[in-house]
Amino acid sequence: MKYCAFLSMDNLDDFEVYDHLLFKPLKELGWQAEEVSWRNENIDWDSYDAVIIRSPWDYQDDPQTFLKVLEEIEQSEAVLENSLEIVKWNIDKTYLRDLESRGLEIVPSLWYQKFNSDLFPSIFTDLKSAEIVIKPTISAGADNTFRIHKSNYGIFVNDLKSVFKNRPFLVQPFMDNITAEGEFSVFFFGDIYSHTILKTPKTNDFRVQEEHGGRLTLVEPEEDLLKTARAMRDLIDPEPLYTRADYVRTAENTFALMELELIEPSLYFNMDPESPKRFAKVFDEWMEKKLSIQD
Known part of the structure; x- marks a missing residue:
């Protein structure tokens, strides 16, 4: 039996998670899978053949610590997927x-290092849109995401100053x-x-x-x-x-x-009955190649 960890978070009670649908098809291919929290400091990553990043949906609150954990996994005997190189590239929306x-x-995008009220109202002109969306360059789950119309942008200024005082963000037109x-x-x-x-x-x-x-x-x-x-x-x-x-x-x-x-997307295994088997088959073949290279 080979062992696989699904990298998760401490508590997923407030989220819709479907990774458990992988347990059976993976087991049929010789893989024992379990969920482990990325914040658990007592995990021996060498005890796993693979670690799949699945639902650490609080990583955006402490991205540097999250990356440090992934570095530890990548340096262990376990194969990390998706890889640390991919995560480092994909973690910032740049x-x-x-x-x-x-x-x-x-989607057309403007990029800023920090917010100041002088950005309005030119943003609407630059994006040729009466409505915009502002969000951090490192975020997940629509956290700190603002939908703003040019007729009422003033009511958001204080919140935007607070959230993006020292935090890079991007602005996009709201797509109808x-x-x-x-x-x-x-x-x-x-x-x-x-x-x-x-x-x-x-x-x-x-x-x-x-x-x-x-x-x-x-x-x-x-x-x-x-x-x-x-x-x-x-x-x-x-x-x-x-x-x-x-x-x-x-x-x-x-x-x-x-x-x-590419980091921790829901893959919505609940929506396509064959998708868990499809993933398990691809993963098993993927790991066979990876482990043979290691050997």
Whole structure:
């Protein structure tokens, strides 16, 4: 029997988690999996063959400590997936600038090191939008994310000064199709396409996460969406075990990348009954290659 840890957080009671759906298909392939908290300082990482980053959904509160834990895992006998190199690149949303420079379409973005009220109202002009979204460059789960209309930006200034006093952030136009249609998440395991879901926010909200009332639907991706997602995935180096890319349809009917999730994305195994088996098979083959290289 081989042993695998799912890197998690101390308490997931307030979250929707589906990684337990992997336990059975992994066991059928000879893997014993268990959840462990990334904050547990008593874990012997050498006792695992692999550690998969799954649901440490509080890492953004202390990213440096989180990275230190990942460094310890990477230096152990265990194989860390996705790799530390990928995490360091993906943990800050400035990776979007990197992808844009390589020809991929992203949601238009402006980047700032800290907030000051003089940024208004020119932001709306620069982004050619009457409504914007502001969020930290290191964040998760829509934490500290603000949706602001140019008619009432003044009421947000004090909160923005507090949150972004010494914290880098990005600003994007609010994409109307988030509420009109929804946000598409496309999943790959290794280089194998797995499934796509459409996430739509509840009425009078823009956040698509389940924890905020978002609704999920399994969909068949349009050819252009799948082509766009695969082209993006093929640019990632080193190759990730799992990839989730979130897209929104633009006014020009293209698909702009909102987020590339390579650290701890929900992979929504509940939405596609075959996806846990698909992941387990890819992971088992992936680890066979990794462990043979180590030997």
